[in-house]
Amino acid sequence: MKRLLTILITIFLFGCGQTEKKPEEQWKTIEVGDYFFDFPPDFELVTEKGIDSYVGKINGDSMLFGFDFGYYSNDFEQIPQEYLENGFWRNDLSYRFMKEGITYDQTNTPKVKVISIRPAKKQDSAIGKGCDYIAKCKHNQTEFDFPVYIPNEIKLMNYSIDTVDNQYRKIVWSKDTQKGRTGIYIRALNGFNKSINSHSALSMETSNLTRKQQETALEIFKTGRHKNQTK
Template identity: 80%
Template sequence: MKRLLTFFVIVILFGCGQTEKKSDGQWKTIEVGDYLFDFPSDFELVTEKGIDSYVGKIKGDSIEFGFDFGYYSNDFEQTSQEYLENGFWRNELSYRFMKEGITYDQTNTPKIDVMSIRPATIQDSIIGKGCDYVAKCKHDKTEFDFAIYIPNEIKQTNYSIDTVDNQYRKIVWAKDPQKGTTGIYLRDLNGFNKSINSYLAISVATSKLTSKQQETALKIFKTGRHKSGKK
């Protein structure tokens, strides 16, 4: 019985040592496609077979990132501003003017002009209860207000967007790191491919993090750079 108990104690202690293993404080550079990132020394690159892009994982002792380098990399959720400019809500505008018995396509879909967009007020509940914005729209000679609701996925995400060394950089981090995505999307502004109408880009992302792990992930993302600007 004592031997069995001793065995279990050793297993528990060994398991704890493995799960709590931390980086030695040193960082190293890992190359992913055309990009370089600095990671704590415990991270390693693991490549996988992709169909139309270079994919794989960058695995550390406590965090695992997935990456996709190619022309179809995920640029994550739209920001509120991007949603207002290009969101699905614009497709809904035409529905109210469609008539039964008519098959619609791009040539005869009712045309709606969005004249302005403003933040919603309490009084706008008569237009749409709990809406976030109100668009002033026009169809032929008819003007109307349209309630816009920003998707919860966007509301629950923080964003940082800028351009560094001719690279469009979008960093997203979930307000609740346990439930949402924390990631980076880097797009080479010189890497546009006309034949497929897309940019060469990379996305690196993870999820189900603690607040401390999310801090580490954001530090890693901020080191992301194109090889042409190699430090």
């Protein structure tokens, strides 16, 4: 009897292991532009009429994703490092050296070199109250410290940037799920079009989520892959 019970338990355990499926295995693949994504089974593709791009929605019972595939897709908010490298704050560096009565253009605007950038410390409030970074700059022979403030819309987001299978992938998700976007921007590393001065890319996003919905959206984004690549 004991031996029979052991055999029955073994059959039950292995039987469950063969029939049980992970949630991801029940998801379905949807083609969006040049990319495949796996979605829960309740999601459906809805295409729309776009100008210069392929646009539409992927609609589910609890979430709605909008997408844009083309040369003008939104690459979302800059991450802090991107803002430090090419943000609007750099345009302000020349202003302190401009003189009244002179009309400035690209040929005579004072040139300022950014030597280094470091995170701000408490004592840096004397340079700029509440600043996030301090940039050490130089104009001619004059060196000076410049306060850099990261915009709030950047601070309110989380970011993940990587390259997978020759694809640049940027994922953003708001710290407050009820406010801000949760989205993905993805493009080929070698897909730059010189004549348009842009990349062919896909952006897809959703908003006004619960924490659980945001987690599902991020799982969907992780499945993204180019059509010419295997999962």
